[in-house]
Amino acid sequence: MEALMHVGFRVYSDSINPSSRFKSCKSPSILMEGRRTNLTCIRAQQPGTKEGSVSATAFSGSSDSLVEELKTKDWEIKALKDEIAATQGIRIRRRPPTGPPLHYVGPFEFRLQNEGNTPRNILEEIVWNKDTEVTRMKEKASIYSLKKALENAPPPRDFLGALKASYVRTGLPALIAEVKKASPSRGVLREDFHPVEVAQAYEKGGAACLSVLTDAKYFQGSFENLEAIRSAGVKCPLLCKEFIVDAWQLYYARTKGADGVLLIAAVLPDLDIKYMLKICKMIGLTALVEVHDENEMDRMLAIDGIELIGINNRNLETFEVDISNTKKLLEGKRGETIRQKDILVVGESGLFTPADIAYVQEAGVKAILVGESIVKQKDPTEGIRQLFGKDILG
Numbered sequence: 001m002e003a004l005m006h007v008g009f010r011v012y013s014d015s016i017n018p019s020s021r022f023k024s025c026k027s028p029s030i031l032m033e034g035r036r037t038n039l040t041c042i043r044a045q046q047p048g049t050k051e052g053s054v055s056a057t058a059f060s061g062s063s064d065s066l067v068e069e070l071k072t073k074d075w076e077i078k079a080l081k082d083e084i085a086a087t088q089g090i091r092i093r094r095r096p097p098t099g100p101p102l103h104y105v106g107p108f109e110f111r112l113q114n115e116g117n118t119p120r121n122i123l124e125e126i127v128w129n130k131d132t133e134v135t136r137m138k139e140k141a142s143i144y145s146l147k148k149a150l151e152n153a154p155p156p157r158d159f160l161g162a163l164k165a166s167y168v169r170t171g172l173p174a175l176i177a178e179v180k181k182a183s184p185s186r187g188v189l190r191e192d193f194h195p196v197e198v199a200q201a202y203e204k205g206g207a208a209c210l211s212v213l214t215d216a217k218y219f220q221g222s223f224e225n226l227e228a229i230r231s232a233g234v235k236c237p238l239l240c241k242e243f244i245v246d247a248w249q250l251y252y253a254r255t256k257g258a259d260g261v262l263l264i265a266a267v268l269p270d271l272d273i274k275y276m277l278k279i280c281k282m283i284g285l286t287a288l289v290e291v292h293d294e295n296e297m298d299r300m301l302a303i304d305g306i307e308l309i310g311i312n313n314r315n316l317e318t319f320e321v322d323i324s325n326t327k328k329l330l331e332g333k334r335g336e337t338i339r340q341k342d343i344l345v346v347g348e349s350g351l352f353t354p355a356d357i358a359y360v361q362e363a364g365v366k367a368i369l370v371g372e373s374i375v376k377q378k379d380p381t382e383g384i385r386q387l388f389g390k391d392i393l394g
């Protein structure tokens with residue numbers, strides 16, 4: 001590996017010449033491969049427009065070179081973000097790698113890890129598609145309109161509180177029951193799929209919370225399902241099961257009635273997790289932060305303010321499921337830190353039997369996230385009874 005010695009941001013306060021249409025700021029300052037480099041970014045501002053709203057139309061006259069320069073900076077920043085993610089052990093690249101823009105003369109020797117624009121695994125493919133999808137959705141609803149829509153959104157309910165209450169009441173891991181029609185690994189799980197009926201059956205069976213898949217392309221889910229379940233009067237708090245790659249999606253999920261969202265550590269660098277946690281707090285969403293391996297767990301344990309961690313037994317890159325993953329990540333010092341920080345742990349995926357539940361409970365989880373084994377049953381209420389080996393309503 002090339003010697004990536006240190007990557008650090010130093011964002012200087014803008015040196016603004018009020019009479020100028022262009023602001024110049026130095027950011028970031030980077031020591032890469034032993035060399036310190038300062039990027040100079042140009043931000044175009046037309047009189048009367050909001051700062052930071054860069055648009056090619058803002059340039060006139062000698063616009064071509066400035067547009068080129070902006071494209072280059074944009075590329076550099078994206079490439080830099082992937083570099084930072086890689087230093088945190090994140091293998092998922094947020095976008096297909098692209099070479100530098102034509103005539104690139106920038107200071108970086110970015111390594112292109114995959115010249116072909118093919119995703120390396122299913123999670124990467126999902127994330128690349130999500131990025132495109134979100135870009136399109138953002139064109140239809142600006143962040144400003146979403147913020148406004150928050151005022152009329154159904155009020156957030158206490159997702160974490162519902163899990164804790166259920167655990168105290170039953171002495172068993174609280175159930176987050178997943179409304180899931182299909183998945184890339186298992187195909188269609190329930191042919192005759194009526195999301196509201198499934199949700200109501202879960203509630204009747206004693207689920208503490210529900211998880212509703214909203215990704216359409218890979219899971220045949222939708223935000224309509226989420227909205228319909230919420231407006232049908234289901235009382236269980238709802239997790240919006242999405243691949244979050246942009247803070248915009250948090251606002252969107254909240255306007256559709258979500259009480260919680262999933263943040264996947266394999267996809268989001270630490271800075272994004274911290275930023276998104278803040279937004280979640282601000283708008284009343286509970287964040288379920290998902291990890292799959294030791295590195296992701298350690299990264300998340302180093303971040304303050306995480307109250308809910310899900311350990312996914314399914315490797316989203318290979319689809320392999322192994323429930324001993326939950327145990328492995330809760331052993332020793334990690335388990336101790338989790339107890340000290342009073343983090344509630346959710347065991348996710350691949351849970352089918354009372355023995356599975358007992359195994360992950362023994363490992364230290366106080367909640368479980370279950371889809372396949374209960375959504376496949378003709379009567380999902382009965383599916384819950386079978387999963388626990390008893391009635392959990394009592």
Ligand SMILES: O=P(O)(O)OC[C@@H](O)[C@@H](O)c1c[nH]c2ccccc12
Nearest residue numbers: 312348349350351369370371372373
């Ligand atoms: O159907 P299962 O094996 O019971 O798994 C449910 C849930 O854990 C799984 O759907 C899941 C966990 N994390 C995810 C992230 C994205 C999509 C799906 C998931």
